[in-house]
Amino acid sequence: MAVLTYREALNLALREEMRRDPRVFVIGEEVGLYEGAYKVTQGLLKEFGAQRVVDTPIAESGFTGVGIGAAMVGLRPVVEMMTFNFALVAVDQIVNTAAKIHYMSGGQYRVPLVIRGPGGPAAQLGAQHSQSMESYFYHVPGLKVVRPTTPMDAKGLLKAAIRDDNPVIFIESETLYNVKGEVPEDPEFLIPLGRAIVRREGTDVTLVAYMGMMYRAMEVAEELAPEGISIELVDPRTLRPMDAETIIGSVRKTHRAVVVEAGAGFAGMGSEIASFITERAFDDLDAPVERVTGANAPMPYARNLERLKTPSKEKIAAAVRRVCGTNGG
């Protein structure tokens, strides 16, 4: 194990996969000479050259289409969105083309494509640069959607995504790039897509969260332990396909569930998770499933309002207490 930042883990995953497979290349805005707006692709141009680390003009739809075409005929592109908010410019390519080719061709063509970049709450980046973008993509059959919380997951999941034969939406986070953690050095260390992980075992309530919300949930679990509330933390890691089994299994054990997400709550990830818990484990529940979500508002710029937009530790703790029936004693 090495201790790496989340950014370094991603960089290492890219390097290892590019060394392993000459079909893998990186394409996007500022990925080469500038070494990435967030430096995830640092040093790649030097090691792999301009043919495999391709700087593009600002043309998200165009270069995403280039990735799709290249994938259809045998390459394995990794398209970087400088931030995932910009992927909306390419959403037609992603939803109407990448996600549909395999199906529309009756299985003749594959699109082994990764589209990666940061998304979600950041630091006062305002309404157009801080959206939790996963909800725009996990609705689409044909796409896989990954949200890696830790440096270890960042490496293992990105490598698995690159080796996957389907289009994979891989959304990182500005706020996690500097987070440090243990990362296996084995170049064959992969984390299969579609598997959740139990990050902390507990007995009283299942708390489902990912990315920044998982770190917040970890703190809540620490803080509520002295009150006698034992929280089990489950991180789906891949949102589509979702590992419902692990979540349901945990709920059957704890009989209570709280789902946390940074994005706006209306028709969000929490709605889907709460829905399948209710459908499949209703008899096991001792309390209604609670959702703690981002406010149904655009991301404001002002620091105080920005704080209000995203679920706080206090809100998460309050929801946990409510489902455990300890609210107000």
Add this chain to the structure above:
Amino acid sequence: MAKPVPRESLVPGVDAGLARRLLGEMLLIRRFEEKAAEAYTLGKIGGFLHLYIGEEAVAVGATSVLRPDDFAISAYREHGHCLAKGADPRRMMAELYGRRDGLSKGKGGSMHLFDRSVNFLGGHAIVGSHLPVAAGVGFAIKYQGGDQVVVCYFGDGAVPQGEFHESMNLVALWKLPVVYLCENNRYAMGTSTERALAQTEIWKFGQTYGIPSERVDGMDVLAVREAVGRAVARARAASTPALIEADTYRFRGHSMRDPAGAVYRTREEVEREKQRDPIVLFRARVLAAGLLAEDDVRAIEKDVSDRIDEAVAFADASPEPPAEWLFTDIYTDISTEA
């Protein structure tokens, strides 16, 4: 009776074999489309059906200069391009019928024909969206050191889309072996080029991006063959992209739901354009040149008609796709939804 001496000037560089092939392929497309229209009115084909009738010379002329390992990609009026590239008309018709033996197992339909066995990369039905995809295929060819080329067909309706301009810029910037072949049939659905484009001479957009560009008579299969031949040769030898504007016309409406196409264009215009019928013109030329005799043409017509009848019979006989196919081919490795 002595055979007339071939008059070379009518059909320069064309021998009887090529004449037979070009005429046969154009006829195959025409008859395929006529039968498809018939099947549509019988309710055997559903959804949208966009016919290529009138534009056959573009697909046939262009494909005639391609190698089997070259690629073609198109929009939703793609039956002609797919047939010309060598797809089996039986499996194409079965796809239009939504049957299990269709090219895409019945899951694609008229607008989404794909045939990997002949490097036909699909029918794409969001206008303009396949232009960057074609650039990506060109990118992959260059990346892998190959010498294939990509021909990307699109209509005049794609030109005002941003992706047309993004693609022109990218293939020029990166020097990719892509031949963009615009089939200017003058109407994007019901909107004429005059109502849609500030610059109606579409080939000139290529010049803006430094791409060799030209306009060609899209009703003249030999002219298309020559122009695309030049572009393909450059692309193959030097990875030079091209933009070719083929001046063509669709004789039918935008789709079967616009059968007359009469609201936005005059009957006189349609009748006038039908005088440029690429099949009628080419047949007259090869007959006048003595390359083919009337009997040869009749034999070609008979053969084409038999193949199309066979395609229809094949489609009719093919069963519907089984229910479980709803969930296959969504992902390569997950067969049912979680």
